[in-house]
Every structure is written in structure tokens, then in C-alpha cells.
Amino acid sequence: MSLADAGRRTATRERPRPLRTRPTVSVVVPCYNYGRYLPDCVASILAQDGVDVDVLIVDDASPDGSVEVARQLAADPRVRVIEHVVNRGHIATYNEGLAKATGDYVVLLSADDLLTPGSLARSTALLEAHPEVGFVYGFSAAFDETPPAPRTRVDSWSIWPGGEWMRENCEQATNPVSTPEVVMRSSMMRTLEGYDGRVPHAADFLLWLRAAAHGHVGRVNGVDQAFYRVHGANMHVQEFGGMVRDIRERAAVLDILFTEEGEPVAELRHLHGLAKAALARTALSLAGQAAGRADPASEAPEDLARLAASIDPEIRATGRWRRYERLLRRGPRRRRPSALRRLAERVDRRLRWGRWRRRGIRV
Incomplete structure (x- = not known):
């Protein structure tokens, strides 16, 4: 069956099945200045039941003593360490570790994040039951200092x-x-x-799309599969702030996918225009929001609008563009939106978040 034919089939949901094998999983832990988080991260990996795990910590020349912490953790024979003498950046660090993975399955886990109990067994159960699935994901619960109690009972699998x-x-x-x-x-x-x-800011998005071009995609529903730590030192917050760059890199992801992937996406190239139009709408919507704010720290609305038009020139002929121009002429609002409007926006965001948490697809 071709990808185009497969694309006309919707996702299926099925009852989860228990893991009946004992697969091997290699977990690559890139680390830069996260030595204080390493012990908890590695402990969450080594405590996984139902699978045989090995851990590869790749320290990217951290100046905070992370490598000494990693060496101590390597007293466990399941843990290895690669030490960079000079900083090579996060993409090179990821790829070096992933290339040395020896398990049946591989995970990339930042040194400041955690796996939830049973996470790897839940994911590999789906992968073992469905050899056509190339990767499995789930839901990562955000936390700052102390992770919440995780949900660990699987509702269903999506394929x-x-x-x-x-x-x-x-x-x-x-x-x-x-x-x-x-x-x-x-x-x-x-x-x-x-x-x-x-595409250093959006390389993960490109990887998931390329994997979907080569196989099916699975999701474990109803559970928390990992904990994602939110703090001011997050790499993507420190180095890649700004919606202009974010949208520009997502556009680059689409160009790379649909122009370089070749045969795996040959029958799905019509999605390129669909995605560019969606991305342009996102940029223009943000431009309208920026035009209505008197915030010097926000993105310049003209930059976002120019980006929208560069991604999809046809957006200039739409009602969305005319509304943006009206907002730009009107200038920043002097008054805050009404309490009712703010409540409606919060409810809308919450509903969207809830649908993403349940389905694994953003709307």
C-alpha cells in the first residue's frame, strides 16, 4: 500500500496488550551544564521495568562539572560516558550518541528530563505488537521543581x-x-x-515527519510517558527564542521534507502547499496580535507579516490580511481586552490543550 493510500485511512484505536518479550532500549542522555539533574534523570531510566536498558551520557564539554557526575554514575555497568573536550553543539551531540546506540529501540532524553515509571515497557509493547510502527510517543507532563504524580494506566493505543x-x-x-x-x-x-x-530549533519536527514517511506512527494514550522540566535554562528558551525564527525553521522543515525526501513522500507532495498555507496563517495571526499590543519586547508585526507572505504569497489576497492591515493602522490597544474576552481565550486554550493531550495531535 502506498503512503497516499495509507493517508486516506484514519487512525485506529485499540486495546493495549502487555509486553511479552524483554526488548533492549538504549537511552542517549545529552548533557550541557545539567550535572545537577543527571542523577535523577539516569535513575528514572535505570528503574524502568520490563526492558533491558543501557544509558549513554554525552557531555558536551560542560564547564559545571557535569562530566564528574557522569563518571560517578558510570559505576553502574549499564551506564557509559562520552566526554567532549570542546563544545560541539546539541545536534552533533545528539547524533553522536544515537549513532552508538546498540539496543533494539532508542530514546533521546535530555539530562534535565525524566521518564515515568513503566514508560519504556508501555512504548515497546506497542512497537513489539506492531512491527510496521517506526516510533511511538505519548504525553510529557511539564514540571519545574517536583514532578507531579504520573498517570500510568494506559487507556488505548493509537496507530x-x-x-x-x-x-x-x-x-x-x-x-x-x-x-x-x-x-x-x-x-x-x-x-x-x-x-x-x-534546522536546529525544529530538527525534531523534521525527524518525526521523516519517520512517518517511512512507517506508521503509534501513541500510548491516557498516561504520562515522561516529565519535561520547564526552567529558564532550557536550551530552546536560551538560544532559540522568537516566533519569527520558529516559523521560519518550520517552513524550512517542510521544504527539506518535500523536496529532499524523494520517493517516500512522492505521493504526498500536495501536503506541502497545505502546510505552508497553515504556517502563513499562524504567522499572520501572530502579526495581528503583535499589532494590537503596546509591548516593545514582542515580535514586530511587520516582520511576522512579511514572513507570512514569503511562505504563502496568496495570503495577501485574503480577508485575514485585510484584518491584519486594519489592526496595524489602528495601532496598539490602550485598554486591556474585556474580562469576558480573556475568559473565552483561556477556555479556548484549555480546550485545545486538552484535545492535544488526549489525541496527540494539535488543533
């Missing part, structure tokens, strides 16, 4: 044909997957050859 998963995400041009909860077949990772350094 998407790769083309359908690509279509659903191209309709919004957003990345629905956090990295910590992803378990990928090592054979799939070798095929994809890791992360693409040309």
Missing part, C-alpha cells in the same frame, strides 16, 4: 498510517511531539541518520 499522521500535522504545521516520550526503532533511526543540523 496512524504514516501518510495520515503527516496530513493531520501538515493541516496545522505544528509539532505535536515532545522529545522525552519518544521511543524509536533503532533501525528507523539508522535509516534517518539522526537530526538535521540545518
Whole structure:
């Protein structure tokens, strides 16, 4: 069956099945200045039941003493350490570790994040039951200091044909997957050859889309598969702030996917235009919001609007563009939106978040 044919089939849900084998999982832990988080991160990996795990910590020349912490953790024979003498950056660090993974499955887990109890067994159960699935994801619960009590009872499994998963995400041009909860077949990772350094902020999005072009996608529903730590030192917050860059890199992801992937996406190239139009709408919506704010720290509305038009020139002929121009002429609002409007916006955000948490697809 071709990807185009598969793309006409919707996702299926099924009852989860127990893991009846004992697969091997390699967990790569890139670390830069996160030595204080390493012990808890590694402990969450080594405590996983039902699978045989090995851990590879790749320290990217951290000046905070992270490598000494990693060496202490390597007293456990399941833990290895690679030490960089000079900083090589996060993409090179990821790819070096992933290339050395020896398990049946591979996970990339930042040193400041955690796996929840039973996470790897839940994901590999789906992968073992469905050899056509290239990677599995779930939900990562955010935390700052102390993680919440995790949900650990699986409601169901979702299985998407790769083309359908690509279509659903191209309709919004957003990345629905956090990295910590992803378990990928090592054979799939070798095929994809890791992360693409040309899009350092959106390389994960490109990897998931490329994996979907080569196989099916699975999701474990109803549980927390990982904990994602939110703090001011997050790499993506420190280095890649700004919606202009975020949207520009998502556009680059789409160009790389649909112009370079070749035969795996040949029958799905119509999704390229669909995704670019969605991305342009996102940029223009943000431009309108920025035009209505008297906030010097916000993105310049003209920059976002120019980006929208560069991604999809046809957006200039739409009612959305005319509304943006009216907002720009009116200038920043002097009064805050009404309490009712703010409440409606909060409710809308909460509903969207809830649907993403349940389905694994952003809307």
C-alpha cells in the first residue's frame, strides 16, 4: 500500500496488550551544564521495568562539572560516558550518541528530563505488537521543581498510517511531539541518520515527519510517558527564542521534507502547499496580535507579516490580511481586552490543550 493510500485511512484505536518479550532500549542522555539533574534523570531510566536498558551520557564539554557526575554514575555497568573536550553543539551531540546506540529501540532524553515509571515497557509493547510502527510517543507532563504524580494506566493505543499522521500535522504545521516520550526503532533511526543540523530549533519536527514517511506512527494514550522540566535554562528558551525564527525553521522543515525526501513522500507532495498555507496563517495571526499590543519586547508585526507572505504569497489576497492591515493602522490597544474576552481565550486554550493531550495531535 502506498503512503497516499495509507493517508486516506484514519487512525485506529485499540486495546493495549502487555509486553511479552524483554526488548533492549538504549537511552542517549545529552548533557550541557545539567550535572545537577543527571542523577535523577539516569535513575528514572535505570528503574524502568520490563526492558533491558543501557544509558549513554554525552557531555558536551560542560564547564559545571557535569562530566564528574557522569563518571560517578558510570559505576553502574549499564551506564557509559562520552566526554567532549570542546563544545560541539546539541545536534552533533545528539547524533553522536544515537549513532552508538546498540539496543533494539532508542530514546533521546535530555539530562534535565525524566521518564515515568513503566514508560519504556508501555512504548515497546506497542512497537513489539506492531512491527510496521517506526516510533511511538505519548504525553510529557511539564514540571519545574517536583514532578507531579504520573498517570500510568494506559487507556488505548493509537496507530496512524504514516501518510495520515503527516496530513493531520501538515493541516496545522505544528509539532505535536515532545522529545522525552519518544521511543524509536533503532533501525528507523539508522535509516534517518539522526537530526538535521540545518534546522536546529525544529530538527525534531523534521525527524518525526521523516519517520512517518517511512512507517506508521503509534501513541500510548491516557498516561504520562515522561516529565519535561520547564526552567529558564532550557536550551530552546536560551538560544532559540522568537516566533519569527520558529516559523521560519518550520517552513524550512517542510521544504527539506518535500523536496529532499524523494520517493517516500512522492505521493504526498500536495501536503506541502497545505502546510505552508497553515504556517502563513499562524504567522499572520501572530502579526495581528503583535499589532494590537503596546509591548516593545514582542515580535514586530511587520516582520511576522512579511514572513507570512514569503511562505504563502496568496495570503495577501485574503480577508485575514485585510484584518491584519486594519489592526496595524489602528495601532496598539490602550485598554486591556474585556474580562469576558480573556475568559473565552483561556477556555479556548484549555480546550485545545486538552484535545492535544488526549489525541496527540494539535488543533
